[in-house]
Amino acid sequence: MTNLHKNLRKKKFNLFTKKSRTYESRLNRKHSLFKMRAGPIITVLLGSIITTLPFFTNLPLLPPFGFMIFIAWRFMRPGIWPMWVGLPFGIFDDIFSGAPFGSAVLIWSIAMLVAEYIDSRIIWRDYLLDWIIASLFIAIYLTLNLLFIGLIQPLPNPLIILPQILFSILLYPLVVRFCAHVDAWRLRQ
């Protein structure tokens, strides 16, 4: 057998075979609803509890992974969650973030509304534009978080979050890739 035939056997080439049916519904093969729903939710929750890993930094450096995964899903799949989802996700994030309780609930809820507004204004967006919008979301999120700290105790120097903002913006494409992989996994048969 030639190499081509071998590859055809392994279904590496879809050139002469049927269109890929990886994501299609088929007889007697139902998508797992749990997998489809729980995948994105679990990634956001995992992003929120990353702070419980032993990171010891002087400056706040760890990117807000929970929020980044949250907006990555929101931009990638606009209707994936109901509008009120900022409340439960926010509460979970507040438990682990160390920020004043309620700040994530407030900002994540507003982020859902703002994302909805952006969807109605800038309808066709490319990857770069999504990244720019997400960068603005991240920068505003971190700044607001710092300002909320200022409500309960002396405000730290606002410059301390600049490295974190930069770091988070640069890591955002990686987060999007991660979410895209989870997306492919959850919709696969």
Add this chain to the structure above:
Amino acid sequence: MAPPKNRRPGFSRKAQYSIFATYVLAIAGAIIGALLLLISILDPKGFSALRMAGAEATAPIGRFFNSVRRTAVNSSENMSHYWDAASKNKALDSKVNQLEREVIALKASKLENERLKSLMKISTENDIKIVTVGRFLSTSASSGRKIAVLSVDSTNNLKAGQPVRSKDGLIGRITETGLTTARVLLLTDTGNVVPVTRLSDGLPAFATGQADGSLTIRPLNLGENPFSNGDILITSGNGGLYPPNIPVATIVDKINDSGKAMPIADPATTDYSMVLEIYEPEARELLQEIVEEADTEEEGAL
């Protein structure tokens, strides 16, 4: 991404209302968030039960990864010891000789000190009791607040306010306690103010966290900046919370009328940390009563 299909409901009233309802729910979520924030501003310890439950549930993850991290740090340290070992050995030998002489001088002055104190009938025997010993699991590394989670065997005797120190120096104080974990407000948090004195001459000052790993040291007597680089600051025992003579920080820079200092103890590199009893609980309570009275008077005046 293409726009979602369900956002243009057409003439269907039902669809229009259901979209409107989702907006109402989202705004309600934001309002609930604002209320929660308001509660946590008025009462910062308000949601401690929830936070401690979260810390307890995730403590095993932290414990596991911490042991991994510690092994990695230790092995890299061990390897670096072999580098340039001969000349290091020589330098250390000469240093040991010098230190031995200094230790003898110190012992003599300690003896003299005790004799003088007994002559003056000053009692300085106040043992600082260790409540428990624990390890740090994590810090709030993504937030501008500096809070660490300490893992202990049991938090039976732990109370909010108890100071935490490592063998190097002061780390912070406990703010919330759970079953086997406690949250520690680190020195570098902007909400942490520690009364300190300069080791060399007892100059009183306050150390305030800056949330970027450094502390600002403000002397009680403002005016000329009295600090110079390398000054060591220790706790003064004022305020009744932190016991005296715990190393806190060294001055690294002068800014206007205050000093910038780096903490001596680092929770990232400490193996075990000790939780100490509150230095003078009675004095502490009295002080807080006075503060509360002053607060209520202020509110009355307003």
